[in-house]
Amino acid sequence: MLLLLVLSLCAVSLCGGSARASGEGRVLVAYFSLWGNSGYPEGADATSSASLLETGGTRIGTTEYAARVVGGLTGGELYAIRTTDKYPADFDAVIEANHDEIDRGYLSPLSGALPDMSEYDAVFIGYPVWANTAPRAVVSFIKECGGLAGKTVVPFCTHDGYGSGRSYAEIFSAAPDAGRHEGIDIDARGVPDARGRIIEWLRSIGMARKAEAAETRKITITAAGRSLYGVLFDTPLAREIAARMPLTVSMVGYGGREYYGGLDFTPQTEAEGRLRFDDGDITYSPTNNTLAIFYAQTDRPNLTMEVIPIGRVTSDLKIFDTLGGREDFTFAAAE
Numbered sequence: 316m317l318l319l320l321v322l323s324l325c326a327v328s329l330c331g332g333s334a335r336a337s338g339e340g341r342v343l344v345a346y347f348s349l350w351g352n353s354g355y356p357e358g359a360d361a362t363s364s365a366s367l368l369e370t371g372g373t374r375i376g377t378t379e380y381a382a383r384v385v386g387g388l389t390g391g392e393l394y395a396i397r398t399t400d401k402y403p404a405d406f407d408a409v410i411e412a413n414h415d416e417i418d419r420g421y422l423s424p425l426s427g428a429l430p431d432m433s434e435y436d437a438v439f440i441g442y443p444v445w446a447n448t449a450p451r452a453v454v455s456f457i458k459e460c461g462g463l464a465g466k467t468v469v470p471f472c473t474h475d476g477y478g479s480g481r482s483y484a485e486i487f488s489a490a491p492d493a494g495r496h497e498g499i500d501i502d503a504r505g506v507p508d509a510r511g512r513i514i515e516w517l518r519s520i521g522m523a524r525k526a527e528a529a530e531t532r533k534i535t536i537t538a539a540g541r542s543l544y545g546v547l548f549d550t551p552l553a554r555e556i557a558a559r560m561p562l563t564v565s566m567v568g569y570g571g572r573e574y575y576g577g578l579d580f581t582p583q584t585e586a587e588g589r590l591r592f593d594d595g596d597i598t599y600s601p602t603n604n605t606l607a608i609f610y611a612q613t614d615r616p617n618l619t620m621e622v623i624p625i626g627r628v629t630s631d632l633k634i635f636d637t638l639g640g641r642e643d644f645t646f647a648a649a650e
């Protein structure tokens with residue numbers, strides 16, 4: 316299971332200074348990686364050690380790489396979970412040590428100061444999947460942090476192809492008095508290219524405010540001779556749709572809350588959808604291949620059909636109240 320992922324000068328968003336930028340207040344991104352918790356000899360390189368990534372020549376753990384992306388997109392502060400006991404340098408010996416900890420129900424104490432949890436509302440927890448669940452160090456962290464009671468816990472994990480296993484269930488059961496969001500699992504080989512997926516996941520759980528502010532392109536939307544401004548997110552799906560602009564879609568008003576209309580092409584990019592909207596959302600629905608703009612009733616945000624946010628109207632939404640039952644909407648890149 317030797318993992319070799321060599322990256323050259325790969326752009327990683329480093330953790331921003333503010334912990335207040337996300338949709339759920341202040342964010343901590345705690346992560347555990349084997350690198351930093353094992354007895355790798357000095358000078359170990361990515362070709363001779365498991366679970367290492369190189370970015371600009373620096374070695375970091377696979378999960379740490381993903382954690383930096385999550386930190387950058389949420390404005391969260393990074394915290395490296397480190398165990399007092401170091402794992403062996405030999406990969407098979409780590410597997411054995413992990414099984415031994417599970418069998419004995421042993422939780423290694425953590426080294427270093429714990430974060431001041433009163434500072435945070437949401438806690439992302441990143442880890443490599445070990446034996447189909449989370450490493451014991453992650454359980455140690457949650458327990459040492461009082462079960463993260465009152466926080467919102469958001470797991471994310473990397474793995475070698477077998478998925479998240481029962482790790483989410485284990486994490487949520489260690490934090491019974493915490494809120495939770497569905498996690499994301501990323502195959503280790505795909506971590507360097509996972510940024511788009513991570514953005515879509517963060518957006519689907521309403522935790523990507525910083526990403527949305529930073530990762531947008533401006534567009535104009537014209538309908539009935541009037542112009543609106545908006546932004547498209549920098550996601551693979553939004554980029555695919557943006558490539559068709561200027562794009563005119565005949566849309567009908569529905570339910571006093573949205574205009575929607577069918578596309579004459581079918582985007583090929585798959586993305587996670589959600590069953591709710593915010594006013595101003597521009598969304599794509601794969602179910603009926605439609606684009607929609609939501610403009611009212613965000614206080615009743617639940618939908619019966621999944622939508623994938625691809626952008627947002629930034630102009631005053633009152634204009635939608637004045638439009639007819641069917642209008643041609645033209646989406647174009649802003650000059």
Ligand SMILES: Cc1cc2nc3c(=O)[nH]c(=O)nc-3n(C[C@H](O)[C@H](O)[C@H](O)COP(=O)(O)O)c2cc1C
Pocket residue numbers: 318347348349350365366367375376377378379409410411413442443444445446447448473474475476477478503
């Ligand atoms: C002890 C141990 C157990 C593992 N068990 C699994 C597993 O059950 N399923 C899987 O897909 N990958 C498994 N892996 C692979 C890691 O999850 C994967 O390489 C991960 O991306 C490493 O992340 P890191 O560099 O942050 O430690 C295991 C690795 C180790 C060291």
